[in-house]
Structure formats: structure tokens, C-alpha cells
Amino acid sequence: MPDFEDILQLLPDKTQEILNPLWDRFPEDEKEALKEKFEGLPLDFNLVNMLMDLTMVQMKIALGRKHRVAIVGPANVGKSTLYNRFIREKADQAEVSPVPGTTRINQLADAGIFGVIDTPGADAVGPVGEKEKEEALNAAQEADFLVIMFDAIQGIKDTELKLYHQLLALRKPHLIVLNKIDLVGGKHETVVIEKAANNLGIDQSKIIPISAKRGLNISKVLMAIVIADPELLIPLAQALPQYRWNLTWRVIVTSSTISGVIALVPLPLIDFVPLIANQVTMVLSIARIHNYKITLKRARELVATFGIGLLGRTLFQQLSKLGGIPGWLLSSAIATSTTVAMGYAAAVWFEKGERLSQEALNQLTKNLTKELVEKLKGLFKRKPSKKSLEQALQDSLEQTGMGDREKIDQAARAETP
Numbered sequence: 001m002p003d004f005e006d007i008l009q010l011l012p013d014k015t016q017e018i019l020n021p022l023w024d025r026f027p028e029d030e031k032e033a034l035k036e037k038f039e040g041l042p043l044d045f046n047l048v049n050m051l052m053d054l055t056m057v058q059m060k061i062a063l064g065r066k067h068r069v070a071i072v073g074p075a076n077v078g079k080s081t082l083y084n085r086f087i088r089e090k091a092d093q094a095e096v097s098p099v100p101g102t103t104r105i106n107q108l109a110d111a112g113i114f115g116v117i118d119t120p121g122a123d124a125v126g127p128v129g130e131k132e133k134e135e136a137l138n139a140a141q142e143a144d145f146l147v148i149m150f151d152a153i154q155g156i157k158d159t160e161l162k163l164y165h166q167l168l169a170l171r172k173p174h175l176i177v178l179n180k181i182d183l184v185g186g187k188h189e190t191v192v193i194e195k196a197a198n199n200l201g202i203d204q205s206k207i208i209p210i211s212a213k214r215g216l217n218i219s220k221v222l223m224a225i226v227i228a229d230p231e232l233l234i235p236l237a238q239a240l241p242q243y244r245w246n247l248t249w250r251v252i253v254t255s256s257t258i259s260g261v262i263a264l265v266p267l268p269l270i271d272f273v274p275l276i277a278n279q280v281t282m283v284l285s286i287a288r289i290h291n292y293k294i295t296l297k298r299a300r301e302l303v304a305t306f307g308i309g310l311l312g313r314t315l316f317q318q319l320s321k322l323g324g325i326p327g328w329l330l331s332s333a334i335a336t337s338t339t340v341a342m343g344y345a346a347a348v349w350f351e352k353g354e355r356l357s358q359e360a361l362n363q364l365t366k367n368l369t370k371e372l373v374e375k376l377k378g379l380f381k382r383k384p385s386k387k388s389l390e391q392a393l394q395d396s397l398e399q400t401g402m403g404d405r406e407k408i409d410q411a412a413r414a415e416t417p
């Protein structure tokens with residue numbers, strides 16, 4: 001039987017790199033509990049891998065590592081100037097000068113809800129600046145988020161484009177800023193942005209024009225970083241309660257989609273171990289959003305209390321008797337909706353300390369399962385790939401409108417017609 005260490009070994013290096021330190025920070029008894037969860041998990045590489053990749057995000061939310069945002073781009077575009085806008089301590093200040101190549105090494109500083117990294121210019125073409133480029137790419141590789149900066153006057157030429165593609169290849173969430181927009185005359189601004197977008201092959205709405213020097217649109221950059229990266233919303237949600245359901249819903253959508261995809265693999269039905277592991281991590285994340293630090297054991301108890309597994313099995317039996325619904329579709333829809341119900345129950349629990357009634361849970365699960373079955377039936381004539389199912393589930397969940405709290409409250413009350 002595989003144990004957790006065996007499973008860790010199977011993962012891609014990058015994932016291991018992130019997971020290992022997290023694993024080390026787990027208290028001993030929680031490690032044991034988690035190991036237990038993974039015992040007997042079939043060593044199907046794809047399944048384990050997918051589960052891990054997807055739950056990674058949740059793990060990070062649950063444990064709350066501070067995110068790192070790297071500012072990268074060619075030399076002299078104004079990276080250090082922007083970095084200086086984000087830092088909190090004067091001692092972290094970076095040197096700014098009109099001479100290209102001023103910054104030689106990466107520099108990390110605290111920017112409040114995230115860590116910000118200033119990097120050297122990464123546009124070396126010959127041997128000059130090669131070391132700096134390597135340094136910058138390393139920072140980008142290790143960062144969780146990239147602010148890719150170009151210069152409004154220099155524009156996007158071959159070197160910039162090449163760098164852009166290199167950065168894209170890292171597959172990091174990112175945003176693109178066009179700095180020194182103050183140097184472009186007002187009426188030329190649109191043309192300059194349009195041209196940059198064309199050269200990069202992206203929509204112009206994807207580019208934020210800024211002036212790091214004058215402080216223009218810096219708050220837009222901040223908001224964009226936070227919105228593009230749900231994990232950064234956590235400190236915000238803790239500070240501003242009105243964001244809590246919003247963020248909780250995002251966590252629920254991610255987790256429920258994972259559940260739906262896991263259930264696509266023919267498995268010993270709805271209460272299969274990875275599903276529970278996934279729901280437990282979801283509950284941990286939701287707890288954290290509400291400022292509770294609960295143990296893994298407590299999260300597991302909560303998941304067990306709500307009896308979601310049983311609910312799923314009953315529903316599966318009822319609906320499969322009706323016929324006309326393929327097994328994969330039904331099991332995926334049920335795994336998804338039970339996970340949503342679990343997430344909702346957890347949210348109510350952490351908000352009010354109230355236990356959601358079994359009736360409300362049933363109602364929500366039934367209503368949502370029906371909705372999902374209809375949607376999936378309309379979309380797929382045969383069993384889809386994991387990727388397309390993932391997308392479809394995510395879209396369908398968003399379309400339910402339950403990101404709006406009233407909508408999900410209502411679905412938990414309404415009778416199934």
C-alpha cells in the first residue's frame with residue numbers, strides 16, 4: 001500500500017518543492033491523520049497528480065503563506081520605481097536611476113498583503129546582462145504572481161516580445177503594465193496602448209497604463225493583483241467581512257469542480273477518499289477565510305458531521321433508478337453539488353456557529369444536482385475529457401448565480417419543483 005511519502009515522490013518537482021515545506025510545517029498528529037487519508041489511494045499517477053495540483057491551491061490558502069509578486073521586464077522601464085511604491089519600510093528602498101542596469105540582484109520586501117520582488121532588467125541579448133537576466137527569470141520562476149512591465153515609449157519590439165514569451169512559458173498568473181504613460185501625450189495614449197496590445201497579441205483591456213513615477217493607476221495594479229489571485233483575497237476578506245462570501249464561493253467553486261472531475265474516474269462511488277480529502281481541505285480554507293484556525297482533525301469531523309457522503313449515495317440511488325442519465329454524469333454532478341453543499345454548510349457554521357439543517361442540505365444538493373445534470377446533458381453527448389468537464393463545471397457553477405449569497409440561501413430553502 002502506498003503511503004503519503006510515496007505519493008509525494010510521484011509528483012512533479014515543482015509541486016514537491018512547494019508541498020515539502022508545507023508538509024514540514026504540519027503538526028505531527030495532523031501529518032498522521034493525513035497519511036491515513038492517503039493510505040490505500042490507488043497509485044494512478046494522473047489521478048493523484050491532478051488531485052494534488054488542484055488541492056495545492058487550497059493547501060496554501062489553509063496554511064496561509066504570504067504571496068510573492070515579482071516585477072519583471074526589460075532594463076530601465078521603471079521596475080524599481082514601482083517596487084518603491086509598494087514597499088512599507090524605507091530601509092527596503094531600491095535604487096532608481098536613468099542608467100539601464102541599475103538593479104543587479106533580486107530584492108524582496110514586505111508590501112503588506114504580499115511580498116514584492118524587484119528584479120534586474122531581463123532583456124539581455126548578448127553576454128552583457130546575461131547574469132542579470134538569469135537572476136530575474138529565477139525570481140519570476142519562484143514568484144506566485146508576475147507584474148510584467150514594459151515602457152510606453154520604447155514599445156514592444158523583438159527583444160521585448162521574446163522576453164514576454166519566456167515569461168508566459170512560466171505559466172504564472174500575471175498582469176501587464178505599460179509604464180511611463182505620463183511621457184505620452186494625452187491624445188496618443190490610446191494609440192500607444194493599442195499598438196503594444198497588438199504587438200503582444202493580446203486585448204488592450206489586458207494592459208494597465210501606469211506612471212510609477214507620478215503614482216498614476218497604481219491602485220489599479222494593486223486591485224488587479226488581488227483580483228487575479230484569489231489567495232490574496234484572504235487577508236482582504238479577513239479585514240473586510242463583505243468579501244467573505246465572495247471568496248468562500250470561489251473556494252467552493254474550485255473544490256466542487258475538483259470533486260466533479262475526481263468522480264469522472266469510475267471509482268467506488270461518492271465517498272471515495274480523495275473526495276473527502278478534497279472537502280476537508282475546502283473546509284480548512286473556508287475556516288481560514290472566517291479567521292478560524294482549525295485543525296485537520298476538526299475539519300474532518302465537520303465533514304463527517306454533515307453526512308454528505310450518505311446524502312450523495314442516496315441521491316445517486318434515487319436518480320439512477322430513473323434511468324436516462326449516464327453514470328459518469330450523475331456521479332460527477334452529485335460529487336460537485338454535495339461539495340457545494342458542504343462548503344455552504346461550512347460557511348454558515350463559521351459565520352453563525354449554526355448547523356445547517358439536514359433538510360436545507362438535501363434541498364440544496366437536490367436542486368443543484370438537477371441543474372448540473374441538465375447542463376452537462378446539454379453539453380456532452382459522451383464522456384468528456386477531464387479538462388472540458390472541469391471548464392463546464394466551473395462555468396455551470398458560476399451560472400447558478402450562487403456567488404450571490406441570496407441565491408444559494410434560496411436554493412437551500414426552495415422545494416424541488
Ligand SMILES: Nc1nc2c(ncn2[C@@H]2O[C@H](COP(=O)(O)OP(=O)(O)OP(=O)(O)O)[C@@H](O)[C@H]2O)c(=O)[nH]1
Binds near residue numbers: 074082182183210213
Ligand atoms: N517619466 C517617467 N519616468 C519614469 C517612470 N518610472 C520610472 N521612470 C524613470 O525611469 C528611469 C529608470 O527607472 P528604474 O525604476 O530605475 O527602472 P528599472 O526598470 O528598475 O531599471 P533597471 O534596474 O536598470 O532594470 C529612472 O530615471 C526613473 O525615474 C514613469 O512612470 N514616468
Ligand SMILES: [Mg+2]
Binds near residue numbers: 079
Ligand atoms: Mg531597477
